[in-house]
Amino acid sequence: MITLNFIEKIKIKISGLSNATGRFPLTTLFLVSAAVTNIIDINSTERYRVYLISMIVGAFLSAADQIVHERFFKDKNNYRYILMALSVLLSFGYYLIVKDSPDFSIELSVRTGVALFAVLIAFIWIPSVKREVTFNESFMISFKGFFISVFFSGIIFLGIALIIGAIDQLLFSVNSKIYSYNATIVFFIFAPLFFLSMIPVYPEKPNEETEKYSNIPRLLEILISYIIIPISAIFTVILIIYIVLNIRGEFWTNNLLEPMLVSYSIAIILIYILSSMLENKFALLFRKYAPKVLVPIVLFQVVASVLKVQEMGITYGRYYAVLYGIYAAIAGGILSFLPVKRNGLIAALLIIFSVISIVPPVDAFSVSKSSQLNTLENTLIANEMLENGKIIPKPDLNNEEKKKIINSMNYLYRMEYLDKVSFLPDDFEFYNDFFATFGFREYEGPDALRETVFVNLAPGQALNIEGYDYMGNIHAAKPQDEYQEKFQGNQIIINHQEKEYKIITALENEDILLNLLDENNDVIISFPVREIVDKYYNKVTVNNQISLEEATFSIENDTVKLGIIVQDFFIDKYTGNTNYWGNLVVLTDFK
Numbered sequence: 001m002i003t004l005n006f007i008e009k010i011k012i013k014i015s016g017l018s019n020a021t022g023r024f025p026l027t028t029l030f031l032v033s034a035a036v037t038n039i040i041d042i043n044s045t046e047r048y049r050v051y052l053i054s055m056i057v058g059a060f061l062s063a064a065d066q067i068v069h070e071r072f073f074k075d076k077n078n079y080r081y082i083l084m085a086l087s088v089l090l091s092f093g094y095y096l097i098v099k100d101s102p103d104f105s106i107e108l109s110v111r112t113g114v115a116l117f118a119v120l121i122a123f124i125w126i127p128s129v130k131r132e133v134t135f136n137e138s139f140m141i142s143f144k145g146f147f148i149s150v151f152f153s154g155i156i157f158l159g160i161a162l163i164i165g166a167i168d169q170l171l172f173s174v175n176s177k178i179y180s181y182n183a184t185i186v187f188f189i190f191a192p193l194f195f196l197s198m199i200p201v202y203p204e205k206p207n208e209e210t211e212k213y214s215n216i217p218r219l220l221e222i223l224i225s226y227i228i229i230p231i232s233a234i235f236t237v238i239l240i241i242y243i244v245l246n247i248r249g250e251f252w253t254n255n256l257l258e259p260m261l262v263s264y265s266i267a268i269i270l271i272y273i274l275s276s277m278l279e280n281k282f283a284l285l286f287r288k289y290a291p292k293v294l295v296p297i298v299l300f301q302v303v304a305s306v307l308k309v310q311e312m313g314i315t316y317g318r319y320y321a322v323l324y325g326i327y328a329a330i331a332g333g334i335l336s337f338l339p340v341k342r343n344g345l346i347a348a349l350l351i352i353f354s355v356i357s358i359v360p361p362v363d364a365f366s367v368s369k370s371s372q373l374n375t376l377e378n379t380l381i382a383n384e385m386l387e388n389g390k391i392i393p394k395p396d397l398n399n400e401e402k403k404k405i406i407n408s409m410n411y412l413y414r415m416e417y418l419d420k421v422s423f424l425p426d427d428f429e430f431y432n433d434f435f436a437t438f439g440f441r442e443y444e445g446p447d448a449l450r451e452t453v454f455v456n457l458a459p460g461q462a463l464n465i466e467g468y469d470y471m472g473n474i475h476a477a478k479p480q481d482e483y484q485e486k487f488q489g490n491q492i493i494i495n496h497q498e499k500e501y502k503i504i505t506a507l508e509n510e511d512i513l514l515n516l517l518d519e520n521n522d523v524i525i526s527f528p529v530r531e532i533v534d535k536y537y538n539k540v541t542v543n544n545q546i547s548l549e550e551a552t553f554s555i556e557n558d559t560v561k562l563g564i565i566v567q568d569f570f571i572d573k574y575t576g577n578t579n580y581w582g583n584l585v586v587l588t589d590f591k
Helices: 002-023 025-042 049-072 077-098 106-128 135-170 177-197 208-214 218-246 249-253 257-274 281-312 316-337 344-358 364-382 399-414 430-438 481-487 530-536
Strands: 451-457 470-478 491-496 499-508 511-517 523-528 552-556 560-574 577-590
Touching (some): 002 177, 106 344, 135 177, 135 208, 218 257, 364 399, 470 491, 511 577, 530 560, 530 577
Antiparallel strands (some): 560 577
């Protein structure tokens, strides 16, 4: 009997997959195409990422279009074909947009991700539009379907992987790429189709099928009601106490505050939706009070995000933080005063906000680009670093202003917007030319307390050793205190007129000295490396390179003359401390 029931369940699942394929034919075609593309990509040196992402976009769009057809045009097959054609056209349009991109930029990746997220929310929300089937039921169906499909897909993947491994170990060698083929077929084809097989054709009113798919398993009910909700309540109390105890000026710009509050509000909204179909005391109390607590907390987050914007300008991440904060505040108001059956409004609102964030000219990237360009230009003008369209290097700029310039330039570089900065040279290269252009490094710490200088002798310059008897190389270093002993005592041995002389490095009065010692270890002459540090401390270079003339130092007395040529030298500035190290060529002339 057990065997027959098990076989019957397998038949039902297979039938469900078959029905999903017939119900979502275009989606199936896109998924199979994506799997084939990925397999080709695995075996090719060329990149097929653009094709793959275009197929995934098509799968999302065609699945949502089928839901639109079932909700609004169920008895009109012509509309179904029109919607399918629209999905194909939009997917092809996406391909045309991205096909010439040398690589997937951050902007393109985020736009694509947000667009697909909006399509997914629409897929869940549309069945509940003007129907008695609520968004809560549709969401629970999709929520359960997702985790069930992930669980079964993971089991199937691991099972097949174990079989492949057994064959490889016990019978004959198997190409390692077969594991990737296994993952591709399971997660590109089986998993999404299995998920779609659990999405019913929604009727106007709930029926046995929708109730079967949307009912909350007892285990999930216990998890939500008696574990997740109490934990979220305790965390809310801790968060409120933290805010009350720490609210002051620097509190608002604390780098931990913004992501913490965003994560909190996402969790509260998700828990609210998951508990919307529960009627136990914990769920009722949570739904009554959580949205009302959510609103002031997300307003805190919006204020914190806006203050960060005023300080450092808008980035796409901060744009989304502010936009989401506004959304969460409105959503909290909706959840506070409207019945749970109207939760679909927050889904519609989320779709609207997602579309706003990716459609120019008010999208995250247009706004952030304009903001960072303005922040950079205004900071340069305010510090008299921009004159007649050219940047004037300023090594002694204060740390806060450096931080603004570094953050803006880093953002514009990461987002590939440097070509929009009109006052940068046409041949500007971020890492090679930043120091020469601005007078300070592009990789200083987050508070700009640490500065560095690096110089090296330009290649192709021959050393003129005329007038010197000996030449040697030595490493001179003044690192942090705990490493100082390790780096002292480097030496050059010189045998002159049957006597042994040494040039050694020694720490004296917080400076490194190059000491020439005679056979009795008495100092004949001493060169303070601090002279090199002082010369290069505020040095602005092109590509970090210095000429032979700039690299040359000398010192002499009645007995000997030393010539020091810097091969490379690194200065690490701290507040109240300076460390340095470098490789030096030392020329010696005994008189």
